[in-house]
Structures are given as structure tokens and as C-alpha cells.
Amino acid sequence: MxxxxxxxxxxxxxxxxxxxxxxxxxxxxxxxxxxxxxxxxxxxxxxxxxxxxxxxxxxxxxxxxxxxxxxxxxxxxxxxxxxxxxxxxxxxxxxxxxxxxxxxxxxVKLLTNREAVQLLCRKVFRCDFPIRGYEEKINSILDYANGLPLAIVDFGSLLHGRRSASEWSTSALVEFKKIVNFVVMKVLDKTFLELSFDYQEIFLDIACFFIGKEIEYLEGILRCYAVEDIQLLIDKSLMTIIDKKIQMHRLLQEMGREIVQQQSPSNPEKRSRLWNFDDIDVVMQNDTATFKVEAIVLDLEDSREKRLRVEALSRMSNLRLLIFCNVKFSGVLKNLSWQLRYISWHQYPYTSLPSCYRPYFLTELNFPDSCITSVWDEHDGEKVFWHLRNMNLRGSKDLTKMPNFNGFRILERLDLEGCIKLSQLDGSIADCSKLKFLNLRNCANLVSIPNKLFSLSSLEILNLAGCFKFANCLNFAPFEEIAEGESIQQSSSPRRQKLCRSKSIELHYMTLKLLKNYVISLFNPPLTTGNAKKTFPTNIKSVPALAFCGGLRTEQIIIPRQMRN
Incomplete structure (x- = not known):
């Protein structure tokens, strides 16, 4: 050698x-x-x-x-x-x-189904296949073991030499599972105990809530902890990423959930995490929540007629993670935990955040398809979102007004897609020096945004697709002709009407010098009618990632020679 x-x-x-x-x-x-x-x-x-x-x-x-x-x-x-x-x-x-x-x-990979059958049958029957009449029981055991050799071998040792119907009954197998579970969990628990506190918390969150979710879904939640990523959990073989989705062995997931349930087997209100509808219903219906509840995640495939009493949330003072999807509620939401780091509430049923709520630690706020009309009532005064990085209000069709953004110190992403009643953005949004992503797609009534927004150096992606009223403003009011402090607003000036009749219109969507880091997307803007030609400005080639997409209402678009390749 x-x-x-x-x-x-x-x-x-x-x-x-x-x-x-x-x-x-x-x-x-x-x-x-x-x-x-x-x-x-x-x-x-x-x-x-x-x-x-x-x-x-x-x-x-x-x-x-x-x-x-x-x-x-x-x-x-x-x-x-x-x-x-x-x-x-x-x-x-x-x-x-x-x-x-x-x-x-x-x-080392988990066993395939064929390998698992062979290993178990060799331990139990001293052959490579199940004896007739035992197939269903064998499949039940293998489903539990999920390809883990230790569990399969332990089951095989317990069942070796047993042939009577009573020894293979459902109740007997349940008892055998308890024995195997104790041995396996002792082995798996060792890795968990070696983790730091923050990684233990992340592991429990993943085991209880996020198996099968997109890895991007977890990125905002990670900001709740003093860690940058979950690579350490992958390195320690506690989870994997397959097709960009979080996966974990069933027995590891079971171990994580068992750790949480053992915090208080009979009293769910004394557990740190709640994910089962019945447990959450008991806690909220009886209003027995304690400061020990730190996270609630409930994602229902089909919304049930039964509603949860929302008042109990007001008394969960240590709640840091809250996710509801397709869940119905009754009652009045008076407050939320000031410890909340992450909120995702699909179809949030209230018109604003509770007036008493102070979002001191909130890093992400997701209210898609909500009933919200404003983020908070203007009579509540100004709120400060010290740590908020992402706000998602897309599909909130009743949203009419966005707040003053002075309190959004480090906001990076703002998604307002489909907020069809929103007509303008507060001028202070241009002062969000960390803002990278702004989605205003299909804000059909949007007529005004601050001109200074387009000189915001941090902004990388701006989506104005489907903003028909605003598109009119862009076509016929070049930014160069607007005073620096003004907003771009609709106008029916004689000059604008004259431009509408012209046969060749140069597209000044905005000053191209300011677009070096932008991706602009304008779908179906009503640029013109008739046979008017459209000429893109020659300096548009200086924009590396500019996208004018789809259905321009004109018979001919003239693209500068420099761009044609």
C-alpha cells in the first residue's frame, strides 16, 4: 500500500x-x-x-x-x-x-425498504423474507423504524423465536415499540444534549413545526436566535435538506416532540411549544396559558368550523413564535406578547395590531391575505420596530394606508403585492436605508410614491407590475422634470395629453443613472394606444438587470442597437 x-x-x-x-x-x-x-x-x-x-x-x-x-x-x-x-x-x-x-x-445512508425487510426477517425468522401471515406486522415495524438499523435490530431481537398470535398482537407490538423507543431515544438524545442552548431550541422548533417546509421559510425564524444558520444541525446528522426542504428522520422528530411533551405530559399550557389543534384549543378555550408557552404553530389543511378564543393570546407573555394558517378565531385581540420575534398569521382577522402591543423584538411580520386596514391605529401614536427586517402584507385587500416608516430602522423587505386599495406610500419609506426589496405588484390604485425612493442605494428589487395608474405617471412625467422633493402623481396636463397623441415617445420610466442596482418589472402598463412607436433610451444598456415584461400595448417597440444582443 x-x-x-x-x-x-x-x-x-x-x-x-x-x-x-x-x-x-x-x-x-x-x-x-x-x-x-x-x-x-x-x-x-x-x-x-x-x-x-x-x-x-x-x-x-x-x-x-x-x-x-x-x-x-x-x-x-x-x-x-x-x-x-x-x-x-x-x-x-x-x-x-x-x-x-x-x-x-x-x-452512511438509511436502509432501503428491501434491505430493511431482509435485516428484520433475518433477525426474526432466520430468512430474507417474511413468513406468510406476518407481512402486515413486519410492514408496521419497518414503518416505525424508517430505515434505521438500530431500531430494526432491536425489534428483531425482541421478536426472535416468537410465533404465537398473542406475541404478535397489536398491543404486544405497542409494548415492544416502547422498549425499542427507550433504547433508540437514549442513543439519539446524546447528540441533542451536546448542542448549545440556542441550537437545542432550533432543533425542537424544527422537530415540532417545520418538517417538510422550504429552507427559505426557516431563515426569518433563525433571526430569533443567536445563530447564523442550521449547518451545525446538518453536520451532526440531526436533519437534512432535500430538494430545498427540511427533512428529519421520524425517530428524531419523535424524540424532539417527546422532549417537549415531557415538560408537562398532562398540562399542555405548561409546555414550551404547542402544535396540536386539540392541545391549543384546550389552552385557549379555558384561558389557562402560562408564561411557559413560547411558540404556537397551527397550520390546518381545512379550516374547521370550531373557532379558537383569541383572548388567551393576550396573556401569553413569553410567546416568541406565532404561526397561524387557515385558522378561525372569535373574540377581541387585546394584546400580543412583547417577546414575539416572528409572527406569521394568514388571514389575520383584525384591522390593525393591538394598540397595547409593543414590537420591541419582532424581526418578521407576515399578515398575508389579512383584514388589516392599517398596521396600527394612528391614535395609538408611533410604534418603533427596532429589529423588523421583513414585513409581508400581500393580498391585504383592505389596506389603505402604510405608516410613517421612521420607526423601521433596519427594514429590508416590504411585500405589498395585491393591496388594491393602497394609493400611496409615506415619504419616509425613502429613509429606510436597509431596504432591498419592495413589491408593489398589482397595487392597482397606487398613484404616488416618493421620488427619493429611486435614489435609495440599498434598493435592489422593485416590482411595479400591474400598477396601472402609476404606470401612466411614469410614461408621461419623466423624473428629470419633477422637483427633487415632489412625489410622482397623476396628472392630466395639456402637455401629457399632447404626448399621448405623439407618434414616437421616449420611455423615461425613471432616470437610468439611478437604476444600476434595480430590477424593474412593469407588466401590461397602458403605455399608449394606436400605432405609436416606443423607443427605449439609449442609456438603458447601463442597467444590468432591467426587465420590461409582457403585453406592451403598442404595435412596435424600438430597442437601442446596443441592447439587441
Whole structure:
């Protein structure tokens, strides 16, 4: 053997078979080396016991800690091992070896259904397939194990030699599941306990609420914690991202939910998280909520006739995460927790935020398709959103007025798509120095926005698609002719009417110098009628990401030669 020392990292979730795989490889390969050692976690064996300078050795470090890892890597750096040496490391934490250059990663996968059937049947029946009459029970066990070898092997050990109907009854299998669950959870819980507090909280949120959700959905929620991303949970094999969706092994999810439920098995109001309709209904109907409730997420596929009593929310003073989708309510919302970091309330049924509410810690506010007419009642005075980054009010058809934006210090995204009654934006929006995304699509009655908004250096995406009234303003009132402090508003001036009759109109959608970082989208603007030609300004080529999309009402559009490719 040659080619230099090689390090292989066998990683995967607890119970997936890393140690078993390492033992098989060790038994098969050890005769080919000058010496071989298999070191388990907790073994205090130092390198003096296995290091043979210049010799080719096979070393397996099973679930080792960082001390042993540093020791091994130091011997490699100092060229103390033979060039044909092989080091195998098993770990649940893929990130453990990220700082080391010379290593290969092998990720142990869950068993396929065929492999799982074969493993279980070999343990129970000493053959590769189920005995006739046991197929349904076998499928039930495999559905629970979900490809995890540890659970399958434990079930196989408990059922080996059992053939009577009573031993395979539903009640017996339930008891066996409890035994297996205890063993498996003990293994899985180990990784959870190694996490920091914030990552434990994120893990529990994901296990309870967000399996199957888009990863982008979680980004706003992460701002509730002192962490940047969830890569650490992926590295520790606690979750995966598949097709941009969050996935977690069923037994890990069950472990997370069990941790929460054990906080108070009989009293849901004393648990930190609520996700079950019946539990939430009991808490809100009886108004028994306590300060221990930190998060509520309820997403109903079909809205039920039964309504939740909303008053109970006013007394959940420690609530930090609130998500409702397709849920009906009764009563008056008097307040919300001042500790809230994230709110997503589809079809929010009230006309504004509660007057007593103070959004000191709120980072994201999502009220899609709501009944809101204004963010807060103007008689409540000005509210300060110190930490708000994202506000989504899209589809709120009764929204008529946006507030003064002076209190929105770090707002980055504002989505007002489909707010058909909104006619203007407060001029203070141009002072939101962090604003990157502004969606005004299909705000059909919008007639005025601050001219200074277009010189906002942070703004990257502005969507004005379907703003028909506003499109009229842009066509015939070039920004160059408007005083700096004015808003762009509709006008029926004689000059504008004259321009409508002209046969060639240069499109001054806005001063192109100001558009270097913009994506502008104007769908179906009523630019002109008849046979008038449209000529884009020649300096439009200086805009790297400009999009004029769809259905221009003109028979000919003249594009500058510089843009035609």
C-alpha cells in the first residue's frame, strides 16, 4: 500500500450503523497492516500504545473526541506514520473534520425498504423474507423504524423465536415499540444534549413545526436566535435538506416532540411549544396559558368550523413564535406578547395590531391575505420596530394606508403585492436605508410614491407590475422634470395629453443613472394606444438587470442597437 496516509470519516445519525461498518472494515483489512488498533470513545489509550513510527497501521477511532482527533492529526502532520497507513473515524458530527485537509467522507445512508425487510426477517425468522401471515406486522415495524438499523435490530431481537398470535398482537407490538423507543431515544438524545442552548431550541422548533417546509421559510425564524444558520444541525446528522426542504428522520422528530411533551405530559399550557389543534384549543378555550408557552404553530389543511378564543393570546407573555394558517378565531385581540420575534398569521382577522402591543423584538411580520386596514391605529401614536427586517402584507385587500416608516430602522423587505386599495406610500419609506426589496405588484390604485425612493442605494428589487395608474405617471412625467422633493402623481396636463397623441415617445420610466442596482418589472402598463412607436433610451444598456415584461400595448417597440444582443 502506498499513496500516503488516508483518513476516512464515516458519519451519520446515531443508530445508523457507523460502528458496525467500521468493525467489518477493520476485521477485513487488519491482516494487511503492520499493526491495527480499534479505539472506542472513553478509551484513554494514548498514541504511545498504537504509534509505530514508519509502520503502516490501521487505526479506527470510534466516536472519538477532539482530543484524540488532534493527537492523530499531529502524527500525520509530523510524518510519523507509514505512507500506507489508514485511519477510520466514526462520528455523528461531520463538521468535526472540516478543519483538516486530508480526509474523505463516507455518509452512511438509511436502509432501503428491501434491505430493511431482509435485516428484520433475518433477525426474526432466520430468512430474507417474511413468513406468510406476518407481512402486515413486519410492514408496521419497518414503518416505525424508517430505515434505521438500530431500531430494526432491536425489534428483531425482541421478536426472535416468537410465533404465537398473542406475541404478535397489536398491543404486544405497542409494548415492544416502547422498549425499542427507550433504547433508540437514549442513543439519539446524546447528540441533542451536546448542542448549545440556542441550537437545542432550533432543533425542537424544527422537530415540532417545520418538517417538510422550504429552507427559505426557516431563515426569518433563525433571526430569533443567536445563530447564523442550521449547518451545525446538518453536520451532526440531526436533519437534512432535500430538494430545498427540511427533512428529519421520524425517530428524531419523535424524540424532539417527546422532549417537549415531557415538560408537562398532562398540562399542555405548561409546555414550551404547542402544535396540536386539540392541545391549543384546550389552552385557549379555558384561558389557562402560562408564561411557559413560547411558540404556537397551527397550520390546518381545512379550516374547521370550531373557532379558537383569541383572548388567551393576550396573556401569553413569553410567546416568541406565532404561526397561524387557515385558522378561525372569535373574540377581541387585546394584546400580543412583547417577546414575539416572528409572527406569521394568514388571514389575520383584525384591522390593525393591538394598540397595547409593543414590537420591541419582532424581526418578521407576515399578515398575508389579512383584514388589516392599517398596521396600527394612528391614535395609538408611533410604534418603533427596532429589529423588523421583513414585513409581508400581500393580498391585504383592505389596506389603505402604510405608516410613517421612521420607526423601521433596519427594514429590508416590504411585500405589498395585491393591496388594491393602497394609493400611496409615506415619504419616509425613502429613509429606510436597509431596504432591498419592495413589491408593489398589482397595487392597482397606487398613484404616488416618493421620488427619493429611486435614489435609495440599498434598493435592489422593485416590482411595479400591474400598477396601472402609476404606470401612466411614469410614461408621461419623466423624473428629470419633477422637483427633487415632489412625489410622482397623476396628472392630466395639456402637455401629457399632447404626448399621448405623439407618434414616437421616449420611455423615461425613471432616470437610468439611478437604476444600476434595480430590477424593474412593469407588466401590461397602458403605455399608449394606436400605432405609436416606443423607443427605449439609449442609456438603458447601463442597467444590468432591467426587465420590461409582457403585453406592451403598442404595435412596435424600438430597442437601442446596443441592447439587441
Amino acid at each position: 502506498n499513496g500516503g496516509v488516508r483518513v476516512v470519516d464515516i458519519c451519520g445519525m446515531g443508530g445508523v450503523g457507523k460502528t458496525t461498518l467500521a468493525k467489518v472494515v477493520y476485521d477485513r483489512m487488519s491482516p494487511n497492516f503492520d499493526a491495527s488498533h480499534f479505539i472506542f470513545k472513553g478509551n484513554n489509550e494514548g498514541k504511545s500504545n498504537w504509534l509505530l513510527p514508519g509502520k503502516n497501521i490501521l487505526l479506527v477511532l470510534d466516536d472519538i473526541d477532539i482530543y484524540h482527533l488532534d493527537e492523530v492529526m499531529l502524527t500525520i502532520d509530523e510524518n510519523l506514520l507509514g505512507k500506507g497507513s489508514r485511519i477510520i473515524i466514526t462520528t455523528r458530527d461531520e463538521g468535526l473534520l472540516k478543519g483538516f485537509k486530508m480526509h474523505h467522507i463516507y455518509r
